[in-house]
Amino acid sequence: MKFVTLNAYLKREVSEPSLANLVDRIASACWQISATVRNAALAGNQGETVNVNPQGEVQKPIDLIADDIFRHSCLQNSDVGALISEEVQEVYHRTDAKEGDFVVAYDPLDGSSNIDVNLSVGSIFSISRFQDIQALLPAGRKIECAGYAIYGPSVMLVLTFGDKVDGFTLDVDAAEFVLTHPNMQISNDTIEFAINTSRERFWDDIVSAYVEDCIAGDDGPRRKSFNMRWTASMVADVHRLLCRGGVFLYPQDKENAGQGGKLRLLYEAQPMAFIVETAGGRASTGKARILDVPPQTPHQRTSVILGASDEIERLENAYAAGPVKA
Numbered sequence: 001m002k003f004v005t006l007n008a009y010l011k012r013e014v015s016e017p018s019l020a021n022l023v024d025r026i027a028s029a030c031w032q033i034s035a036t037v038r039n040a041a042l043a044g045n046q047g048e049t050v051n052v053n054p055q056g057e058v059q060k061p062i063d064l065i066a067d068d069i070f071r072h073s074c075l076q077n078s079d080v081g082a083l084i085s086e087e088v089q090e091v092y093h094r095t096d097a098k099e100g101d102f103v104v105a106y107d108p109l110d111g112s113s114n115i116d117v118n119l120s121v122g123s124i125f126s127i128s129r130f131q132d133i134q135a136l137l138p139a140g141r142k143i144e145c146a147g148y149a150i151y152g153p154s155v156m157l158v159l160t161f162g163d164k165v166d167g168f169t170l171d172v173d174a175a176e177f178v179l180t181h182p183n184m185q186i187s188n189d190t191i192e193f194a195i196n197t198s199r200e201r202f203w204d205d206i207v208s209a210y211v212e213d214c215i216a217g218d219d220g221p222r223r224k225s226f227n228m229r230w231t232a233s234m235v236a237d238v239h240r241l242l243c244r245g246g247v248f249l250y251p252q253d254k255e256n257a258g259q260g261g262k263l264r265l266l267y268e269a270q271p272m273a274f275i276v277e278t279a280g281g282r283a284s285t286g287k288a289r290i291l292d293v294p295p296q297t298p299h300q301r302t303s304v305i306l307g308a309s310d311e312i313e314r315l316e317n318a319y320a321a322g323p324v325k326a
């Protein structure tokens with residue numbers, strides 16, 4: 001079968017050569033990271049280090065290798081003015097960065113707790129524009145391009161420039177990404193939800209009631225039998241809902257409320273929100289759209305509830321109505 005290559009696609013879809021070049025650099029970083037992931041056990045890169053990242057979480061050697069690959073690839077584009085990485089405390093910015101240069105926010109390896117059990121992991125990124133040093137952190141509504149790569153049974157890159165979401169598969173023999181999943185759309189007709197149910201004791205009433213209704217199945221108020229899937233890799237869980245519908249929740253709960261949630265706004269929630277909303281879904285904290293959450297610090301966390309828009313609106317309506325009465 002003849003597929004459009006990522007290169008041809010970028011020439012066709014992106015009028016600004018430097019932006020096309022940056023996306024191409026990121027695609028090549030993802031390809032290199034996929035090879036590192038594939039060879040992790042052979043190279044002794046599966047274990048944990050004593051390092052902790054800016055959020056106080058354990059960094060594996062492979063998190064740092066992926067960060068290095070991502071950063072170097074981005075910096076090959078001389079219009080990159082700033083980089084915000086999960087693995088680096090400070091935002092990097094060129095001292096001579098000028099208005100209009102690119103700001104790339106990225107999670108170089110998402111779901112890295114899955115590395116030693118050989119499950120899917122990925123990378124997540126957004127691209128926006130540098131304005132000035134005071135406004136370095138990208139607002140969700142200013143994102144121009146977002147994407148993720150998934151390192152699963154095949155390597156895929158899912159991309160959006162805000163008009164549609166397209167999925168590319170790495171053709172290893174031809175050594176290029178090719179367009180295999182054009183115009184991905186999130187169906188409202190869903191029977192799947194994804195949440196870490198081991199945190200149930202921390203959930204608020206709204207999330208508890210939503211999950212309870214899903215679990216009640218055919219006999220419950222939803223009158224349908226839901227299925228639950230949780231990969232512990234946001235990329236894999238979001239990719240599944242882009243392919244076959246569903247809902248993903250990592251809500252703020254009683255345990256993580258002090259930090260604002262678990263997932264990070266700039267390089268996890270925002271890019272995924274931009275992708276999901278472009279694909280016809282909805283992304284919310286429960287109380288506000290994720291793309292409207294003002295960024296304040298590089299590693300700030302947020303509640304994340306995203307996927308099929310009817311389901312997300314149901315949750316938003318429940319939050320707006322207030323706590324469930326006993």
Ligand code: AHG
Binds near residue numbers: 111113232234
């Ligand atoms: P990262 O590996 O970049 O730190 O991100 C892990 C995130 C996300 O991918 C996933 O949805 C979530 O953490 C899993 O959390 P639990 O371990 O609480 O399930």
Ligand code: MN
Binds near residue numbers: 107109110111234268
């Ligand atoms: Mn992550």
Ligand code: MN
Binds near residue numbers: 108112
């Ligand atoms: Mn990560």
